[in-house]
Amino acid sequence: MPLVKERDLGTRAVSGSPSVELEIDGMAVAVPEGTSVMRAAALAGIGVPKLCATDSLAAFGSCRLCLVEIEGVRGTPASCTTPVAPGMKVSTQTPRLERLRRNVMELYISDHPLDCLTCAANGDCELQDMAGAVGLREVRYGQAGQSHLGEVKDTTNPYFAFDPAKCIVCSRCVRACEETQGTFALTITGRGFGSRVAPGPAGNFFDSECVSCGACVQACPTDALEEKSVIDMGVPDRSVLTTCAYCGVGCSFRAELRGDEVVRMVPSKSGQANEGHSCVKGRFAWGYATHRERVVKPMIREAITDPWREVSWEEAIGYAGSRLREIQATYGVASIGGITSSRCTNEEVFVVQKMVRAAFGNNNVDTCARVCHSPTGFGLSQTFGTSAGTQDFASVAEADVIMVVGANPSEAHPVFASRMKRRLREGARLVVVDPRRIDLVRAPHIEASHHLQLQPGSNVALINAMAHVVVTEGLVDRDFVSERCEMDDFAVWEKFISTDINSPEATEPITGVPAGEVRAAARLYAGAPNAAIYYGLGVTEHSQGSTMVMGLANLAMATGNIGRVGVGVNPLRGQNNVQGSCDMGSFPHEFSGYRHVSDDTVRHVFEELWGRTLDPEPGLRIPNMFDAAIEGTFRALFVQGEDIAQSDPNVNHVKAALESLELCIVQDLFLNETASFAHVFLPGTSFLEKDGTFTNAERRINRVRPVMAPRNGKQEWQVVCELSSAMGYPMQYDNASRIMDEIAATTPTFAGVSFRKLDELGSLQWPCNEAAPLGTPTMHVGTFVRGKGRFLETPFVPTEERASRRYPLILTTGRILTQYNVGAQTRRTGNVAWHPEDVLEIHPHDAEDRGISDGDWVTVTSRVGQTELRCRLSPRVPVGVVYTTFHHPVSGANVVTTEHSDWATNCPEYKVTAVEVRALRAPASALHRGA
Amino acid sequence: MPLRNDLVQMANQIAANFLHHGPEVAASEVAAHLKRFWAPPMRAELLANLDDGRLDPIVVRAGELLRELESAGSNSAS
Ligand code: SF4
Ligand code: SF4
Ligand code: SF4
Numbered sequence A: 001m002p003l004v005k006e007r008d009l010g011t012r013a014v015s016g017s018p019s020v021e022l023e024i025d026g027m028a029v030a031v032p033e034g035t036s037v038m039r040a041a042a043l044a045g046i047g048v049p050k051l052c053a054t055d056s057l058a059a060f061g062s063c064r065l066c067l068v069e070i071e072g073v074r075g076t077p078a079s080c081t082t083p084v085a086p087g088m089k090v091s092t093q094t095p096r097l098e099r100l101r102r103n104v105m106e107l108y109i110s111d112h113p114l115d116c117l118t119c120a121a122n123g124d125c126e127l128q129d130m131a132g133a134v135g136l137r138e139v140r141y142g143q144a145g146q147s148h149l150g151e152v153k154d155t156t157n158p159y160f161a162f163d164p165a166k167c168i169v170c171s172r173c174v175r176a177c178e179e180t181q182g183t184f185a186l187t188i189t190g191r192g193f194g195s196r197v198a199p200g201p202a203g204n205f206f207d208s209e210c211v212s213c214g215a216c217v218q219a220c221p222t223d224a225l226e227e228k229s230v231i232d233m234g235v236p237d238r239s240v241l242t243t244c245a246y247c248g249v250g251c252s253f254r255a256e257l258r259g260d261e262v263v264r265m266v267p268s269k270s271g272q273a274n275e276g277h278s279c280v281k282g283r284f285a286w287g288y289a290t291h292r293e294r295v296v297k298p299m300i301r302e303a304i305t306d307p308w309r310e311v312s313w314e315e316a317i318g319y320a321g322s323r324l325r326e327i328q329a330t331y332g333v334a335s336i337g338g339i340t341s342s343r344c345t346n347e348e349v350f351v352v353q354k355m356v357r358a359a360f361g362n363n364n365v366d367t368c369a370r371v372c373h374s375p376t377g378f379g380l381s382q383t384f385g386t387s388a389g390t391q392d393f394a395s396v397a398e399a400d401v402i403m404v405v406g407a408n409p410s411e412a413h414p415v416f417a418s419r420m421k422r423r424l425r426e427g428a429r430l431v432v433v434d435p436r437r438i439d440l441v442r443a444p445h446i447e448a449s450h451h452l453q454l455q456p457g458s459n460v461a462l463i464n465a466m467a468h469v470v471v472t473e474g475l476v477d478r479d480f481v482s483e484r485c486e487m488d489d490f491a492v493w494e495k496f497i498s499t500d501i502n503s504p505e506a507t508e509p510i511t512g513v514p515a516g517e518v519r520a521a522a523r524l525y526a527g528a529p530n531a532a533i534y535y536g537l538g539v540t541e542h543s544q545g546s547t548m549v550m551g552l553a554n555l556a557m558a559t560g561n562i563g564r565v566g567v568g569v570n571p572l573r574g575q576n577n578v579q580g581s582c583d584m585g586s587f588p589h590e591f592s593g594y595r596h597v598s599d600d601t602v603r604h605v606f607e608e609l610w611g612r613t614l615d616p617e618p619g620l621r622i623p624n625m626f627d628a629a630i631e632g633t634f635r636a637l638f639v640q641g642e643d644i645a646q647s648d649p650n651v652n653h654v655k656a657a658l659e660s661l662e663l664c665i666v667q668d669l670f671l672n673e674t675a676s677f678a679h680v681f682l683p684g685t686s687f688l689e690k691d692g693t694f695t696n697a698e699r700r701i702n703r704v705r706p707v708m709a710p711r712n713g714k715q716e717w718q719v720v721c722e723l724s725s726a727m728g729y730p731m732q733y734d735n736a737s738r739i740m741d742e743i744a745a746t747t748p749t750f751a752g753v754s755f756r757k758l759d760e761l762g763s764l765q766w767p768c769n770e771a772a773p774l775g776t777p778t779m780h781v782g783t784f785v786r787g788k789g790r791f792l793e794t795p796f797v798p799t800e801e802r803a804s805r806r807y808p809l810i811l812t813t814g815r816i817l818t819q820y821n822v823g824a825q826t827r828r829t830g831n832v833a834w835h836p837e838d839v840l841e842i843h844p845h846d847a848e849d850r851g852i853s854d855g856d857w858v859t860v861t862s863r864v865g866q867t868e869l870r871c872r873l874s875p876r877v878p879v880g881v882v883y884t885t886f887h888h889p890v891s892g893a894n895v896v897t898t899e900h901s902d903w904a905t906n907c908p909e910y911k912v913t914a915v916e917v918r919a920l921r922a923p924a925s926a927l928h929r930g931a
Numbered sequence B: 001m002p003l004r005n006d007l008v009q010m011a012n013q014i015a016a017n018f019l020h021h022g023p024e025v026a027a028s029e030v031a032a033h034l035k036r037f038w039a040p041p042m043r044a045e046l047l048a049n050l051d052d053g054r055l056d057p058i059v060v061r062a063g064e065l066l067r068e069l070e071s072a073g074s075n076s077a078s
């Protein structure tokens, strides 16, 4: 595909019908009220010269290049800041305007280096374009006088450079940082000629508040802010539209290349999830795809103590297939299974679960979503009838109260966080429910109305207390409940929740949150015209994760906050395709579209198409597989793109299970921790090579297009098909779109999805079928998927994992912006500059009690294991709670996490581990860490 | 062979989360849950060890109900 440049219409779109008619350069134009003259002209195909305006930002009116003449209006108003009016007659090109614009450009250029030919932005520079557009031929002012030309470049950011000599002080970067990203890291200091862009008091980008989202680089019209990759490699000459493979936001990007090399990833304005914004991971951290440690040849070995041997694809697949069959012949059909990955495409996941069900002949398939959002599936399907968030991301712009529960969007879902922050700056109120003081509690121009800083493990007690207030203070939306919900269930729930045991006063000793705060937060939520809940793994990764999801759903139904824009219950999914991998039938008890394997009608659909009798009984979940492996009944495992030996809890137990297997097949990019236990390594493809779809947290199905040929020579789904065929169950597809056709043919919620339609429309939110051919942005409008909404009692059952004299602190885990999950990708990029190691956050009081100082090495010991971390004293965590991330294998956060899990789904209780922390004077492992 | 610890822990935890229904309803909810979400070998192991002594009485009762469900040959626990 040639390089596609998205058009810049100069100022933001205004919604509404095109009711204002005017004339621009003699052409009739009709646009919505509030549109700028500049945008109206652009829509009519007339480009007005501009420098300080860009259509992602509010108009600023500083450069004076976009002047126009308007009949009956004195002077030459700036078209970017002048709104259209009915009957207006605008001229964009007159001798007077030409002269004025040339004068403006002349001033800019007189303080700008004239080395266009050697500038990295040559051919991709708006200043250059505008000089051409206004017909600038000479500069009357010499460059000998005072100028910015000698100023020093700031190259501290790993990915982009700032060259003040090329800055025209248009302030687009400053505004992008404020309006698009919401970080407010940049300012313009000085006045007049002395004004310049400054990254805060730090003086350089790296040490400033900058989170390296790239919005300023994107907004900059010149080479002043430029990607280092462009400086190194030159301006790209072709582009492919695709989807980020990091988090559940699912941002659309144009991968811009020279030949076969990616030069940069540019967030796409047409991407409905991100609307032109990005974060540091998707924007910059793609270098891992070509990292030298990537394995691109298949390998096998007899024993995990043997060295790896590179083999042909035929040999690797033949060996894996025959070993799987041998093991089944010895230990039974149910002795093998597979794990699908939330990092892989829907198509790749679908074929793995098909291989397990049809070729393996059992339902022993599970997905890494088991360890993050399985309670979402359980809780939301019980109450609403389907396992997915209720809104699209854009919905947050209509929310009046936003409740963020156990999620840290600024770190884990940054592009959505920027949307949310925009709404909060506009005045929406915020309730944060989190043991830790996350960024949102107080960010630039944002302050949470309530931060309910609860004890880890007391979520259900807290949400019950909020619901208790709603019910006992008469805040229930009775009309909604009686019209939309099962009244018998509501009556039972109402009685349960009204009991004193659930009152904020009774639960205060459990949650640690003052009753008055809970009452105020509940009133705020219930009283809002639109209140929306966003939640994350701080909800699900608990022994009562499923109960908490039901509690959130109850609260939303009781207050009528479901079924329209601006409200809802929204899981923020961790990995890029958690939603999709769940949708695709990765759970051992469900086919695609969340239909139980025991449902004869559904099973027969697959049996007929696949030509195999399928098992009507649920298979093993991931933790069950590990336990059965140690017991000796589960003998072989296929692992698609997941590092279970690092990401799963109590890794010593996981490693023991993996070690006990007779055959472990790993399909991945790198020799990860899990691969140390593998006998067959099947090289995978990076997202830049994949062809398929990802489904983000708002149920949006986005295309992932191959930017380059697979470095391993095959698409991952092809490898799986060949393995299945080697086992005697032939699977064959001409291309990935055929797999989507099969998904559509078997899954009612996907019935209307095809690659062709996705290419036409950009993306689709499921359900997409005859009833909703263009997809469904908001769910449960008018009626719930299950018909009537169902209230469920949610009694608080404390976790068995409790603090004790020996383990007095509670460890909870989380993520950081620059790193992703177990870090296999991000650790192989420049992002390590921000997070070279995981650290333990500890409250200064707890540190003082233990004689620990900031930066000390400490041991963290739980009932199951011990690890060493460097610690940081931080009042973000309350007394009694410590916090760490799990991005680096060496820190082994999951060595200490236990096997306690959600009662309904076995989702591990990562968020609550009783530990003791002790100062470590001589860190043994620090030596080999080079610390 | 004694019942695996993980199965004891999981079953008791499920029972604890249905306890609010009262023992008889809780037992049938637990039975339905096991039928719907547990793989047959795990259920079989539980049923073979209902006298393990570490199981919550609700789980024991659920086991009896599950046995009835299994012998009825129904796969359609709701
Ligand atoms: S990269 Fe993002 S956060 Fe950093 S200064 Fe630019 S806009 Fe602000
Ligand atoms: S760095 Fe770029 S965007 Fe920022 S003021 Fe200078 S020219 Fe404008
Ligand atoms: S990591 Fe998430 S927020 Fe960042 S660019 Fe990728 S999809 Fe967008």
Ligand code: FES
Residues within 6 Å of the ligand: A049, A050, A051, A052, A053, A060, A061, A062, A063, A064, A065, A066, A067, A078, A079, A080, A081
């Ligand atoms: S583009 Fe309108 S004043 Fe700069």
